[in-house]
Amino acid sequence: MNILITGGAGYIGSHTAKALLQEKNHHITIVDNLSTGFLKTIETLQAISHFEFVKLDLSDWQSVASFFVTHSFDAVIHFSASLIVPESLTKPLDYYLNNTANTTNLLKECVKHNINKFIFSSTAVVYQELSIDQVQNGLSEDFPLMPINPYGHSKLFSEQIIQDTAKAYPDFKYAILRYFNVAGADKEGLIGQSTANATHLIKVAAQTALGKRDKMFIFGDDYATQDGTCIRDYIDIDDLALAHIQALAYLENGKSDIFNCGYGKGFSVKEVLETMKRVSGVDFKVEMAPRREGDPAVLIANSEKIKKEMGWEPRYNDLSLMCQKALEWEKKICV
Numbered sequence: 431m432n433i434l435i436t437g438g439a440g441y442i443g444s445h446t447a448k449a450l451l452q453e454k455n456h457h458i459t460i461v462d463n464l465s466t467g468f469l470k471t472i473e474t475l476q477a478i479s480h481f482e483f484v485k486l487d488l489s490d491w492q493s494v495a496s497f498f499v500t501h502s503f504d505a506v507i508h509f510s511a512s513l514i515v516p517e518s519l520t521k522p523l524d525y526y527l528n529n530t531a532n533t534t535n536l537l538k539e540c541v542k543h544n545i546n547k548f549i550f551s552s553t554a555v556v557y558q559e560l561s562i563d564q565v566q567n568g569l570s571e572d573f574p575l576m577p578i579n580p581y582g583h584s585k586l587f588s589e590q591i592i593q594d595t596a597k598a599y600p601d602f603k604y605a606i607l608r609y610f611n612v613a614g615a616d617k618e619g620l621i622g623q624s625t626a627n628a629t630h631l632i633k634v635a636a637q638t639a640l641g642k643r644d645k646m647f648i649f650g651d652d653y654a655t656q657d658g659t660c661i662r663d664y665i666d667i668d669d670l671a672l673a674h675i676q677a678l679a680y681l682e683n684g685k686s687d688i689f690n691c692g693y694g695k696g697f698s699v700k701e702v703l704e705t706m707k708r709v710s711g712v713d714f715k716v717e718m719a720p721r722r723e724g725d726p727a728v729l730i731a732n733s734e735k736i737k738k739e740m741g742w743e744p745r746y747n748d749l750s751l752m753c754q755k756a757l758e759w760e761k762k763i764c765v
């Protein structure tokens with residue numbers, strides 16, 4: 431397949447691109463405006479196998495239209511987005527424009543050019559907040575949806591638009607992947623998460639362990655969880671990249687659906703920090719801070735559907751390994 435990857439200079443897009451390049455079954459093209467992605471990442475990937483990179487901003491709809499006239503694709507994997515939850519509360523319109531409006535325009539181009547396979551990066555924050563007792567077996571894809579921040583809404587609106595597109599154009603097939611908390615770095619150490627000012631817990635903990643930050647914060651210890659801190663389901667980046675490859679095969683079978691991507695096991699913020707301290711051997715400084723607006727208490731996936739429907743078999747379901755990989759990558763980008 432000829433595959434367009436949007437946002438391929440970023441964290442998840444680059445790991446998926448690497449997995450696709452190593453599979454060698456597909457031709458990829460990456461577009462990215464490099465707002466939070468990195469040219470260096472693209473160059474590292476191009477050393478694995480050549481592909482075209484186009485610096486393109488998906489908000490420039492005229493240039494996007496011209497790009498689709500000169501390129502031909504069988505599938506689109508759409509990663510590009512803005513994704514900082516607290517920022518989405520102060521800049522909601524930027525989030526709706528970049529995430530929802532630009533996705534709509536991209537879909538319009540897909541329909542216009544008969545590109546009938548679409549994989550979309552969604553998120554666990556589309557789900558309604560439920561208590562830990564209500565999600566004993568994790569959040570299934572059919573659980574109630576009610577985001578509590580503009581980022582989640584921007585993704586949920588996009589999900590709806592994708593499903594409406596598929597209803598109107600029956601040849602158009604989609605896989606909406608709802609990622610839980612993505613962590614770690616490429617198993618071969620070539621790429622990782624380089625995001626500036628990242629808010630992702632495992633990355634921030636790795637930076638603090640290495641002294642890149644003098645301390646870090648736990649935002650709220652009064653949640654209705656065992657130790658009072660938020661619980662999340664952390665998924666290794668290499669397992670998530672694999673899910674995209676399997677989603678392509680799923681779409682080739684002419685099906686569409688929504689899938690959770692997580693392991694079905696939650697760890698509290700305190701448990702993650704203890705793990706990072708153990709793995710790094712550094713007792714770094716952690717301070718308590720008030721809750722952040724927009725943070726649900728518990729997000730744990732029920733991932734039975736992706737295993738059953740796509741045959742996804744995670745290989746790196748190990749919090750210590752995710753912390754180790756994040757730490758190794760962070761050491762690498764120190765120098």
Ligand SMILES: NC(=O)c1ccc[n+]([C@@H]2O[C@H](COP(=O)([O-])OP(=O)(O)OC[C@H]3O[C@@H](n4cnc5c(N)ncnc54)[C@H](O)[C@@H]3O)[C@@H](O)[C@H]2O)c1
Pocket residue numbers: 436437438439440441442443461462463464465466467468486487488489508509510511512513528532551552553554608609610611612613625630
């Ligand atoms: N990281 C997570 O834990 C997580 C969890 C759930 C969902 N997601 C989703 O996964 C996707 C990828 O996230 P990530 O962690 O790799 O983020 P990232 O910031 O590393 O990657 C996003 C990429 O998109 C590019 N981009 C942004 N706006 C663009 C535009 N208008 N035109 C062209 N390129 C643009 C950025 O430059 C960047 O390279 C996002 O859609 C995000 O919402 C991420």
